[in-house]
Amino acid sequence: MTKKENSPRLYVRAVVLGHKRGKSNVHEHTSLLQIxxxxxxxDSKWYMGKRxxxxxxxxxxxxxxxxxxxxxxxxxxxxxxxxxxxxxxxxLPCTATGRRVRVFLYxxxx
Numbered sequence: 769m770t771k772k773e774n775s776p777r778l779y780v781r782a783v784v785l786g787h788k789r790g791k792s793n794v795h796e797h798t799s800l801l802q803i804x805x806x807x808x809x810x811d812s813k814w815y816m817g818k819r820x821x822x823x824x825x826x827x828x829x830x831x832x833x834x835x836x837x838x839x840x841x842x843x844x845x846x847x848x849x850x851x852x853x854x855x856x857x858x859x860l861p862c863t864a865t866g867r868r869v870r871v872f873l874y875x876x877x878x
Contacts, residue, residue: 824838839856
């Protein structure tokens with residue numbers, strides 16, 4: 769077996785749904801995320817305060833890599849269906865909508 773098959777994944781996948789918004793106003797500083805296998809507000813409470821990262825690929829090489837990252841935190845639930853609100857250090861671009869985010873399982877409360 770290779771190392772990749774033995775190592776556990778230390779994050780949960782999530783999808784960016786967009787920004788928090790009203791009928792006409794869009795609040796870019798808060799993103800809405802749907803975390804995998806989270807279906808209720810009670811399930812989403814475990815992820816409050818967890819760190820997340822949005823990884824994207826750029827065209828120019830920086831620090832020996834084409835990949836860049838944007839870090840943030842899960843702040844609170846949004847509605848009753850398991851969607852959460854998150855804030856990133858820099859606001860997510862609109863091109864992140866529909867793309868994956870990694871939700872790390874730290875800091876842990878257990």
